[in-house]
Amino acid sequence: MDNLKSDSLRRAVSCFIVGCFAALVLFRMPSIILDGGRFWAEEGVVYFSSDWYHPWYMSWFTVAADAGYINLAAGFAPWVGLHLGGLMYAPLITVLIALLVQCLPAFILITHEFPWRRSLGATLVAVLLCAVPPVTGEVWLNTITSQFHLALCAALIFAAPPRDPALFYVDCAILGFGVLSGPATSFLMPLFVLVALQKRDMRSSIQAGIILVGFAIQITVFLSHPLPERGSHLAPAPLLSVISLHTIVLQFAGLSLARDFANYLGTNHAAHRFLWAGPLIFIAFNAVVAFNIWRRQNWVLAKLFIAGLVIVLVSFYEAWEGSFSGFMHVIGGQRYAFVPEVINALLIVGLAAVRRGPSRGFFGTAAAILVFTGLFNYQRGLTQFAHGPLWRPEVIVWRKNPSQILDVWPGAPWAFSLTPRQPTKNNVK
Numbered sequence: 001m002d003n004l005k006s007d008s009l010r011r012a013v014s015c016f017i018v019g020c021f022a023a024l025v026l027f028r029m030p031s032i033i034l035d036g037g038r039f040w041a042e043e044g045v046v047y048f049s050s051d052w053y054h055p056w057y058m059s060w061f062t063v064a065a066d067a068g069y070i071n072l073a074a075g076f077a078p079w080v081g082l083h084l085g086g087l088m089y090a091p092l093i094t095v096l097i098a099l100l101v102q103c104l105p106a107f108i109l110i111t112h113e114f115p116w117r118r119s120l121g122a123t124l125v126a127v128l129l130c131a132v133p134p135v136t137g138e139v140w141l142n143t144i145t146s147q148f149h150l151a152l153c154a155a156l157i158f159a160a161p162p163r164d165p166a167l168f169y170v171d172c173a174i175l176g177f178g179v180l181s182g183p184a185t186s187f188l189m190p191l192f193v194l195v196a197l198q199k200r201d202m203r204s205s206i207q208a209g210i211i212l213v214g215f216a217i218q219i220t221v222f223l224s225h226p227l228p229e230r231g232s233h234l235a236p237a238p239l240l241s242v243i244s245l246h247t248i249v250l251q252f253a254g255l256s257l258a259r260d261f262a263n264y265l266g267t268n269h270a271a272h273r274f275l276w277a278g279p280l281i282f283i284a285f286n287a288v289v290a291f292n293i294w295r296r297q298n299w300v301l302a303k304l305f306i307a308g309l310v311i312v313l314v315s316f317y318e319a320w321e322g323s324f325s326g327f328m329h330v331i332g333g334q335r336y337a338f339v340p341e342v343i344n345a346l347l348i349v350g351l352a353a354v355r356r357g358p359s360r361g362f363f364g365t366a367a368a369i370l371v372f373t374g375l376f377n378y379q380r381g382l383t384q385f386a387h388g389p390l391w392r393p394e395v396i397v398w399r400k401n402p403s404q405i406l407d408v409w410p411g412a413p414w415a416f417s418l419t420p421r422q423p424t425k426n427n428v429k
Contacts, residue, residue: 013120014110017127021106022099024131025140028378029386032141036392037092039078040142044408045416047071047143048078048090052418066320068225069218073101073146073181091391094143101146104153104174105130105342111167112160114300114346115353122353125367129345132374134250135258135331136338137385145335147182151311152339154178154185157207158192159304168203172210179214183222184339186215187314188307195303232322241265241278242327243316246337247344248285250330252366254373255380262328269324285344292351292359301350308343315339331381345370384410 032038039048042064050059060075081093106127109116116122130152139145157171178185189211196208234242245265250258261277268275286309293301315336316322327333348370352363388409398404402420 014107017110017124018103018106021127021131022103024128025099025102029137029140029382031386032095033092035390037089037095038142038388038391039091039094039408040144041408041410041414042067043074043078043094043142043144044091044406045414047074048082049416049418050075051079051082063221063225066227068222068227069183070221071144071147071181072177073097073150074143077143077146088392088395095141098141098143098146101143102141102149105149105156108153108156108171109346111164112156112162114156114160115298115350116346117163118353122349125371126346126349129349129367129370129374130342132371132378133338133341133345134374134377135255135381136334136341137382138335139338140385147178147184148335148338150174150178150181151184151187152342154188154211155304155307155311155339155343158188158195158307160300172206175207175210176214179211180217183218183318184311184315186211186218187311189215191303191307191310231318231320232316232324232327234317234322234324237275237279238269238324239313239317240282241269241275242322242324243312243340244278244281244285245330246316246327246334247312247340248281250337251341251344252369252373255330255377258330262330266325266328289344289347289351292355292363293347296351296354298350298354301347301354304343304350305347308340308347311343312336312340331384345374 026033039045046064047059047062050062053059054062056079059079060072061070062075063070077094077097078090080097081090084090085093109126109130110123114126116126139148153174157175162168162171175185189208192204192208192211196204232239232242245258245262249261253261265275265278286305289305293305316327319327319333319336322333322336345367348363348366352360352367355363388411389407391406391408394404394406398406398418402418405415405417407415
């Protein structure tokens, strides 16, 4: 990007890249748009229902019974959908808002001081790898999981400053929205605070303050909404094996070989054998990346590497219902792998951009493998995420018979009822 001759050309190319990114995101599961949008699970059952019955200052901050935290993205988007599109078109609006959020990491990739900006080709590869992490349909185009895209934004913002100083305020808005949309962004709170203490400048302090306030709100909500014990709390070897399976192996080898590796891990775990392969893969991959970052003294990649480690370790350790046997179903639990997969890919591209000689060829080849694997597996493993009940026929039947239960994706048992009354004083269709 930096090799383009003028600022106007860079802006035009940036807009084109983000537009192509959005088109690629939609292409993964086009039926979501073609069928008129969707509510995904709690998006309809919990948050849209709350928006239907309650004023905005209550519904935006609804706490799902099985979550224990505020998800502002999921509370805000159905409210916007209801007031812009009415009951019939509200799910389409939420999908478009989720798409907007999903495009934010691509926007940050091309507007902040990352090493791949040195060439247009490297920038295109970085954005492409952000769009094609395999088997991550669970976090595609729904505001329930927008929190993971916002956490990725937070990691990118932590790693690199914006090229245009005015974008600092956009970064702050993203951080504020992200930290109130789930716990993942909060995992980075210690890193933002440490940087603020080290730099002692206004901008770092403001960003750390935003994360701290959001973290304080989320932890207060969590402590005031008791839940059954949450988290996998796996021992180190099983934890690193699960992480290696869902990020490194799946990312480089694809779905079929990842399933073979999962069977191998499951067999050894059942036989009470030490799971040496998973930790070895995890340690070797991260050691190679860390060593090459240290050799180049690239602090942007170093910060991104540390942010990725924090997110992947905390996410899988605290995963909801994340048993070892449950994680052996490769498609399940991929929401926890999305951010680490993208960060791994970006680190590879970044090292290919900053290294010289044989190392550059090594990381360039690794990036090419990631592109091939991502594209080959792009629409695989999507059955349970790419199809569901059609919303408009559901609404038509409900209008004739208000006792009719409204089904939402991915289908039973995800359904809810509505009473035929207006949720607010506004005239909602």
